[in-house]
Amino acid sequence: MSIIPQLLLNGIIAGGIYALVALGYSLVFGVLRFINFAHGELFMIGAYIGWVFNIVFGVNILIAILMSIIITIGVSFLIERFVYQKLYTKGLMPPIIASFGVSIFLQALILMIFGAQIKTYRTGEIQPGISLPGGMIITKIQIVIIAVSIVLMIALFLYLKYTKTGKAMRAVSNNYQVALIMGINNKTIISYIFAIGAGLAAIGGVLVGIEQNLTPTMGVMIGIKALVATVVGGLGNIRGAVMGGFTIGIIENIGIAWLPSGYKDAIAFGILILMLIFRPTGLLGRKTEEEIRI
Amino acid sequence: MSYFANILVFICIYGILAISLNLTIGFAGIFNLTHAAFFGIGAYTSALLTLTGVPFWLSFICAFLIAAIFGFLISLPATRLKGIYLAIVTFGFAEIIIAVMKNWQGLTRGPLGLPGIPKASLFGFKFASTWEFFVLAAVVLIITYVIISKIVNSPFGRTMRAIRDDEIAAKALGKNVMKYKSYAMLIGAGFAGIAGSLFAHYITFIDPSSFTLTELILMLSMIVVGGIASVPGALLGAAILVILPEPLRFLYLPSSIVAAIRQMLFSGILIAMLLFKPNGILGERRLLLKKNAKSSWFIKKLWRG
Amino acid sequence: MLKVVGLSKSFGGVKAVQNCKFEIERGSIVGLIGPNGAGKTTVFNLITGFLKPDRGNIIYRRKNITNMPPHKIAQLGIGRTFQIIRLFPQLTVLENMLLAIPSNDSLFTSALQFRVVAKEQKENIEKAMELLKFVGLDIKVNALAQNLSYGQQKLLEIARVLALDADLLLLDEPASGVNLTLLKKIAGLIKNMRKSGKTILLIEHNMDFVMKICDKVIAMDHGKEIAYGTPKQIQKNKLVLDAYLGG
Numbered sequence: 113m114s115i116i117p118q119l120l121l122n123g124i125i126a127g128g129i130y131a132l133v134a135l136g137y138s139l140v141f142g143v144l145r146f147i148n149f150a151h152g153e154l155f156m157i158g159a160y161i162g163w164v165f166n167i168v169f170g171v172n173i174l175i176a177i178l179m180s181i182i183i184t185i186g187v188s189f190l191i192e193r194f195v196y197q198k199l200y201t202k203g204l205m206p207p208i209i210a211s212f213g214v215s216i217f218l219q220a221l222i223l224m225i226f227g228a229q230i231k232t233y234r235t236g237e238i239q240p241g242i243s244l245p246g247g248m249i250i251t252k253i254q255i256v257i258i259a260v261s262i263v264l265m266i267a268l269f270l271y272l273k274y275t276k277t278g279k280a281m282r283a284v285s286n287n288y289q290v291a292l293i294m295g296i297n298n299k300t301i302i303s304y305i306f307a308i309g310a311g312l313a314a315i316g317g318v319l320v321g322i323e324q325n326l327t328p329t330m331g332v333m334i335g336i337k338a339l340v341a342t343v344v345g346g347l348g349n350i351r352g353a354v355m356g357g358f359t360i361g362i363i364e365n366i367g368i369a370w371l372p373s374g375y376k377d378a379i380a381f382g383i384l385i386l387m388l389i390f391r392p393t394g395l396l397g398r399k400t401e402e403e404i405r406i
Numbered sequence: 407m408s409y410f411a412n413i414l415v416f417i418c419i420y421g422i423l424a425i426s427l428n429l430t431i432g433f434a435g436i437f438n439l440t441h442a443a444f445f446g447i448g449a450y451t452s453a454l455l456t457l458t459g460v461p462f463w464l465s466f467i468c469a470f471l472i473a474a475i476f477g478f479l480i481s482l483p484a485t486r487l488k489g490i491y492l493a494i495v496t497f498g499f500a501e502i503i504i505a506v507m508k509n510w511q512g513l514t515r516g517p518l519g520l521p522g523i524p525k526a527s528l529f530g531f532k533f534a535s536t537w538e539f540f541v542l543a544a545v546v547l548i549i550t551y552v553i554i555s556k557i558v559n560s561p562f563g564r565t566m567r568a569i570r571d572d573e574i575a576a577k578a579l580g581k582n583v584m585k586y587k588s589y590a591m592l593i594g595a596g597f598a599g600i601a602g603s604l605f606a607h608y609i610t611f612i613d614p615s616s617f618t619l620t621e622l623i624l625m626l627s628m629i630v631v632g633g634i635a636s637v638p639g640a641l642l643g644a645a646i647l648v649i650l651p652e653p654l655r656f657l658y659l660p661s662s663i664v665a666a667i668r669q670m671l672f673s674g675i676l677i678a679m680l681l682f683k684p685n686g687i688l689g690e691r692r693l694l695l696k697k698n699a700k701s702s703w704f705i706k707k708l709w710r711g
Numbered sequence: 712m713l714k715v716v717g718l719s720k721s722f723g724g725v726k727a728v729q730n731c732k733f734e735i736e737r738g739s740i741v742g743l744i745g746p747n748g749a750g751k752t753t754v755f756n757l758i759t760g761f762l763k764p765d766r767g768n769i770i771y772r773r774k775n776i777t778n779m780p781p782h783k784i785a786q787l788g789i790g791r792t793f794q795i796i797r798l799f800p801q802l803t804v805l806e807n808m809l810l811a812i813p814s815n816d817s818l819f820t821s822a823l824q825f826r827v828v829a830k831e832q833k834e835n836i837e838k839a840m841e842l843l844k845f846v847g848l849d850i851k852v853n854a855l856a857q858n859l860s861y862g863q864q865k866l867l868e869i870a871r872v873l874a875l876d877a878d879l880l881l882l883d884e885p886a887s888g889v890n891l892t893l894l895k896k897i898a899g900l901i902k903n904m905r906k907s908g909k910t911i912l913l914i915e916h917n918m919d920f921v922m923k924i925c926d927k928v929i930a931m932d933h934g935k936e937i938a939y940g941t942p943k944q945i946q947k948n949k950l951v952l953d954a955y956l957g958g
Binding site (some may be wrong): 557560561562564565567568570571572574575576577578579580581582583589593 | 759761780781782783785786790791793797798799800801802806807809810811813814815816817818828832871875
Binding site (some may be wrong): 147205206214216336 | 666672674680
């Protein structure tokens with residue numbers, strides 16, 4: 113089938129985005145055992161803010177991305193500080209239900225401010241793609257997406273491995289109590305973790321906004337699939353999040369060679385369910401089965 | 407005048423949804439996110455059956471049964487998992503169900519939905535007007551309320567609450583935990599199904615967009631507002647969240663703005679309740695909150711790694 | 712009554728229980744002692760089905776219960792308490808008790824046979840009250856379990872496991888964290904259990920307690936049983952002393 117290489121390429125592009133967003137879920141879950149269902153909305157907000165600066169204010173795209181990162185991190189900080197922080201101690205359900213609320217609230221807010229009409233970054237004609245061997249076509253922005261995703265992921269891994277703050281994050285993620293004893297300021301580290309997640313999501317949002325378009329609900333599916341990717345890779349495992357992201361991206365894009373294309377989204381959920389039934393720790397998960405299964 | 411009847415009908419339908427969701431989440435402690443999908447399964451089942459000539463009362467019952475069967479089937483893999491994983495897997499099932507609704511065009515006409523669903527009728531009497539339908543819906547609501555209250559206060563309900571509180575201790579006392587959880591999901595799903603049937607035969611048009619995650623979050627908000635683990639609380643929450651956005655109708659704003667405000671309203675209330683009054687208006691027992699908020703569950707969990 | 716043979720369980724690389732073997736006679740009170748990490752609670756979890764052994768067999772009254780799920784084991788007549796108290800915090804003292812008393816709480820009987828259920832309820836409530844009086848908790852009957860004091864919770868746990876009407880009781884540190892008076896009371900309760908024909912295996916760190924009420928003692932260290940005998944014999948056993956004092 114000669115379309116497979118193209119589908120594979122599409123899968124890698126999508127996978128890169130899923131991986132970027134999935135990292136945010138994974139980092140947060142690793143420390144707080146909390147899944148922020150509103151994370152996808154940070155992706156969406158990043159896209160819109162970048163759009164505002166780039167198209168409405170006419171600012172250079174790189175500065176627009178920078179502003180998007182800063183403001184999205186700010187939003188994430190506010191939400192974490194005023195909503196989630198108070199709820200972590202209250203059990204399993206309150207923070208997650210709250211994150212549902214935040215997700216809906218943010219979508220509605222953007223809908224109200226910007227309206228439901230699709231917005232785009234493009235002000236000119238659609239650029240033709242570049243032809244690659246194997247009959248594949250890739251556009252410039254898609255190349256940028258892959259490149260940026262990979263660069264960011266490598267940067268993150270290096271950061272976690274070699275910098276002081278990065279090591280502190282791993283410490284907090286591994287063992288909260290010990291990290292406290294060792295004098296690491298956990299609250300600050302947690303804020304940094306949220307910030308990194310938000311920043312990555314914002315970048316992903318702008319890139320996808322450029323590649324496709326903007327709607328208030330663009331974060332929903334991406335967020336959900338990134339969550340699936342995190343679970344597939346193993347909740348709390350950062351490498352797993354990346355692996356999961358690419359896995360989902362590739363399988364769902366190749367899958368539509370056989371399934372009706374409307375079921376593309378459902379493929380991710382199918383993978384999710386199979387994973388949870390047969391290998392709930394995920395591909396690279398570190399939690400033992402006894403913590404997941406009853 | 408039928409404007410008020412319309413509101414009351416929705417209070418009934420959402421009341422049934424909230425009470426049955428409360429059963430699984432509040433009383434059984436199963437963080438189940440498929441409820442809106444079961445609502446949809448009931449609606450589609452009932453609609454498709456009546457569209458092929460089956461009388462309403464039979465479609466209604468089938469809606470309950472089919473939704474309950476789905477609830478049971480999903481409970482089999484789901485109840486083996488803990489907490490967050492249970493939530494995620496039920497969420498996955500819900501999304502798959504919605505995907506099927508959107509794509510199995512031959513059965514459901516996909517995103518176009520099913521129009522022309524016959525109005526409910528019993529023994530030849532057609533519930534054509536809104537007030538007439540309200541009577542039907544109210545009766546179903548009352549029956550639901552009574553049945554679920556009875557279940558919650560029975561020995562079965564007690565065992566379910568025990569499982570919610572401490573599954574391991576329940577097992578040590580000889581309780582087959584998975585069986586109870588499956589029953590809880592089955593019943594919850596079944597009642598969501600009959601709510602779906604009522605919905606389908608009232609609006610006479612259904613499409614997948616009424617059964618998505620957003621609807622589920624609305625239902626969650628109802629039980630959080632009214633009080634988790636309180637049957638009257640669920641009904642109260644439903645009433646409040648149905649009535650509250652109504653004044654917006656009279657402001658002559660464009661519909662997308664109204665929709666946005668409505669969503670901000672209920673999500674805002676949800677967040678506010680969780681922050682300030684997590685037990686809801688009528689929830690007397692501390693259900694969502696774990697006992698020692700300071701040396702909390704999550705810190706212990708973190709420490710165990 | 713209970714026989715454990717070749718029982719082994721590892722977690723990752725850690726051998727929590729290695730080739731453990733012992734036998735409990737009916738009607739006796741047996742203590743299970745050993746330093747922290749010796750594997751005692753793991754053995755309990757293996758016997759009661761909360762963990763599956765890697766190797767070995769557990770035989771209760773000639774029946775092999777090795778891979779049975781915990782609720783079935785409980786139904787066979789083996790009751791247990793936990794190191795950390797596991798009551799149902801949002802339920803009342805009475806409700807906690809009623810859950811233990813063998814009764815019919817299936818969905819259908821609850822929904823349908825009102826009068827039968829009511830009668831059984833009444834009988835069970837009487838049984839529960841009797842046991843509560845026995846341990847001295849009858850005045851607290853409608854209090855939420857989470858509102859009891861630590862000592863009261865300990866007593867409730869014991870009353871609840873008695874309500875199970877089990878023949879073999881596994882008590883995990885029944886005397887930990889309680890004052891002397893309560894300690895004596897719990898000791899008395901356990902001796903009473905033996906009088907009613909129950910068999911008891913208990914984990915304890917309080918040596919005084921163990922020596923006073925146990926007929927036999929099993930000592931464990933590093934996942935293996937290292938000694939078995941009467942309390943007096945164990946007290947003099949070199950291996951046991953080494954395990955507690957040495958490394």
